[in-house]
Amino acid sequence: MIKEALYYQRGNSGEEAEKELIVLEKRELSEKEIEEFGKKWGGSYSSLFCYRLSESFFYPEGGGQPCDRGSIAGAELLFVEEKDGELWQYTEADLQKGEKVLCKFDVDFxxxxxxxxxxxxxxxxxxxxxxxxxxxxxxxxxxxxxxxxxxxxxxxxxxxxxxxxxxxxxxxxxxxxxxxxxxxxxxxxxxxxxxxxxxxxxxxxxxxxxxxxxxxxxxxxxxxxxxxxxxxxxxxxxxxxxxxxxxxxxxxxxxxxxxxxxxxxxxxxxxxxxxxxLSRPWTEIPEAFRSLQEKIFEKEEEKRGILEAGIRLLEEKILKELEERRKEIEDREKIERTEETKSRGESGQGAKTLLLGSPLKDSYFSYYGKNQYLFLYLSELGMKDLQKICDRLRLSLPLSLICLGKKEEGFSLVAGSRAEDMRVFGKLMGEKLSFRGGGQKEMIQGSTGVGFREMNTFIENL
The missing domain is CATH 3.30.980.10 (Threonyl-trna Synthetase; Chain A, domain 2)
Incomplete structure (x- = not known):
């Protein structure tokens, strides 16, 4: 604090915002000091100088208040600090000791x-x-x-x-x-x-x-x-x-x-x-806002109801298709049964191939499965809804479930199972599909930037 400082004595008018001062002392900052200054206050500088002037014209940083903004000899004032009762002004201008310079502070600031x-x-x-x-x-x-x-x-x-x-x-x-x-x-x-x-x-x-x-x-x-x-x-x-x-x-x-x-x-x-x-006076905004909140809540409740109904229908459809596929396999084995095919049937190899739906395509809803995996594409749903569907269906289906949503590039993804460690599956997707994400053993979530062709190829090769 400098009692006689001009920044205390001068007001806020334009007439008092500029004055000619003399450069009393000059110091050029080293490359390391310039780098540290840039990190702290922003900007990139090839050279930087600090000056002690003939009067305390600019307010220095202190007491929670930033330093003045302004200029010295037309160059931007970058920073002002007080050291041992003296003010030092930083600027990119290369001024000479003894030079008289016009100083201006930003009146509005x-x-x-x-x-x-x-x-x-x-x-x-x-x-x-x-x-x-x-x-x-x-x-x-x-x-x-x-x-x-x-x-x-x-x-x-x-x-x-x-x-x-x-x-x-x-x-x-x-x-x-x-x-x-x-x-x-x-x-x-x-x-x-x-x-x-x-x-x-x-x-x-x-x-x-x-x-x-x-x-x-x-x-x-x-x-x-x-x-x-x-x-x-x-x-x-x-x-x-x-x-x-x-x-x-x-x-x-x-x-x-x-x-x-x-x-x-x-x-x-x-x-x-x-x-x-809203066609309401601004004094009624709180009431109008509450009314909007109620309508949004009603819509959310309606959406949750539709989602629940959709999950139930989806669950019934998949279970029905799995049962039909299981019967088809059993009937085929009865007709074509030989000792060799019988032994393969007992090993469970035929039961693993449970083809469901057709290759995924860019539509609101499509599904595709092979072996113990089922992939669901639900383009209009966000991550929270995908998590809800996955958590619900993974407990009722005898499959590991992968729910996919739409992104600008690729898919958002939630995968879950009641038996398999999905973290292992996530590692496989990371290697093949550049999947990025994480989670627990039962369920993982994340995203991948691949398209439908790469996704369907991945499913076929499982």
Missing amino acids: RRWQSENHSAEHIFSGLVTMRFPYKNSGFHMECFGENPHMTVDFDGEFSEKELEELEQGVNAVIRQNLPVREVYLEGEEDTSLERKDGSISFRQKKALEGDIRIIEIPKVDSCACCGTHVSFTGEIGVFTILSYEKHRKGCRLTMLAGELAFLALEKKLKLLSGFAQS
């Missing part, structure tokens, strides 16, 4: 971070006044497709409590309270709450040296090195995006300021479009 950081202080202050919870983590991302900030607490909130806290933050915003800086010099303490006269403030870790406190009257006082608005009214609006349990407490995802306004506007447009498609 600075303002977005200030709005969100101040809103987080208000929220955490209201939590501290009402609950015995501590803020255990804070992170901001005010860029990209999904801008947000996350705050962790070592306790949990009810839906009603979150609603009241959200309303409370927006009430403080409307009061347009001042957001003040207070500095304590040379203090050192390891307690979670410290007092200096009338000042009592939050802190997440032990601090030493000069301490900067952000104070919002009757709401919050917290040690902080981040940028903030001057008055709470500048924030505009605050919203909680999501809530989830995290470790022994919770994690809240929230947004404030212009970014929150844009997010809420987008959400309202989506809700209005949804409501229009």
